[in-house]
Amino acid sequence: DAGVIQSPRHEVTEMGQEVTLRCKPISGHDYLFWYRQTMMRGLELLIYFNNNVPIDDSGMPEDRFSAKMPNASFSTLKIQPSEPRDSAVYFCASSFWGDETQYFGPGTRLLVL
Amino acid sequence: AQSVTQLGSHVSVSEGALVLLRCNYSSSVPPYLFWYVQYPNQGLQLLLKYTSAATLVKGINGFEAEFKKSETSFHLTKPSAHMSDAAEYFCAVSERSNYQLIWGAGTKLIIKP
Numbered sequence: 001d002a003g004v005i006q007s008p009r010h011e012v013t014e015m016g017q018e019v020t021l022r023c024k025p026i027s028g029h030d031y032l033f034w035y036r037q038t039m040m041r042g043l044e045l046l047i048y049f050n051n052n053v054p055i056d057d058s059g060m061p062e063d064r065f066s067a068k069m070p071n072a073s074f075s076t077l078k079i080q081p082s083e084p085r086d087s088a089v090y091f092c093a094s095s096f097w098g099d100e101t102q103y104f105g106p107g108t109r110l111l112v113l
Numbered sequence: 114a115q116s117v118t119q120l121g122s123h124v125s126v127s128e129g130a131l132v133l134l135r136c137n138y139s140s141s142v143p144p145y146l147f148w149y150v151q152y153p154n155q156g157l158q159l160l161l162k163y164t165s166a167a168t169l170v171k172g173i174n175g176f177e178a179e180f181k182k183s184e185t186s187f188h189l190t191k192p193s194a195h196m197s198d199a200a201e202y203f204c205a206v207s208e209r210s211n212y213q214l215i216w217g218a219g220t221k222l223i224i225k226p
Contacts, residue, residue: 004156031212043157043203043216055211091156100145100207102214104156 002026004105006092012111018080021108023092024073033102034067034077035091043091049075082112115140117206119217127225132176132191134220136204139185145207146187147214148178152200160202163187174198199224 005024013019025032034046047057052069060067064083069075079086089109093102120135138144145164149157161172168180174197178189187204201221205214 042218045213048213050212056213093157095212097212100209100212100214101147101159101162102157104149104158106156109154 004092004094004103006090006105006108008108009106010109010111012113013082014113015083016081017112018078019082019086019110019112021077021079021090021092021110023075023077023105025075025092025094026096026103027073029094029096029103030072031095031097031102032069032075033093033095034075035093036088037091037107038088046077079110082110084112086110087112115144115206115208115215117204117215117217119202119204119220121220122218123221123223125223125225126194128196129193132189132194132198132222134189134202134204134222136178136187136189136217137185138187138204138206138215140206142209145209146178146180147205147207148172148176148187148189149203149205150174150200151203151219157203160189194222194224196224196226198222 007022033048046059047067049069067077089107091107093104095102116139118137147162148160150160151157161170163180171177201219203219204217
């Protein structure tokens with residue numbers, strides 16, 4: 001298996017622009033997690049899905065952030081409008097029922113100027 | 114609520130010396146416990162996990178961890194550090210009810226030549 005795939009790997013954008021991050025979980029996994037990692041705040045869970053349904057979005061920082069999972073093999077995290085404080089590494093992870101191990105993608109490094 | 118405490122944001126050891134990274138957790142139910150490693154500019158990778166079988170768990174790259182219920186600890190050790198072990202290490206505990214992982218703040222392991 002190819003593992004969790006994230007795109008793009010790097011994104012540089014200007015404040016106010018819309019940013020879309022993409023994730024393809026491991027085939028057969030039914031849980032998908034979005035995390036944000038910064039030096040100041042460490043690793044934060046933003047939202048997670050089970051069987052494509054959002055279960056807990058209490059970590060989403062503001063209404064500017066939204067996430068969708070239209071099918072079992074694809075999820076997006078959107079920031080609109082982006083701000084410099086959104087600069088971070090965003091990780092997607094997946095797991096399957098019966099095994100709580102989370103498998104991480106390589107991350108998207110976002111820089112908002 | 115469950116929580117994870119990693120003692121020491123940075124740990125420095127000499128090459129060939131014992132590595133000890135500390136993790137304490139709080140949990141009201143028998144936990145699943147994890148150690149992940151993050152190399153620079155990469156995603157998190159599972160090092161080892163405890164799921165209520167043997168209390169001494171062996172992982173990749175010569176690491177092992179021992180679950181001590183009486184001390185609510187799950188410390189990570191390696192007998193002899195190698196330069197390639199330089200990375201950040203995260204301890205996590207599973208909220209068994211919802212597949213979320215509660216993360217420690219991470220410990221950056223520095224290896225001195």
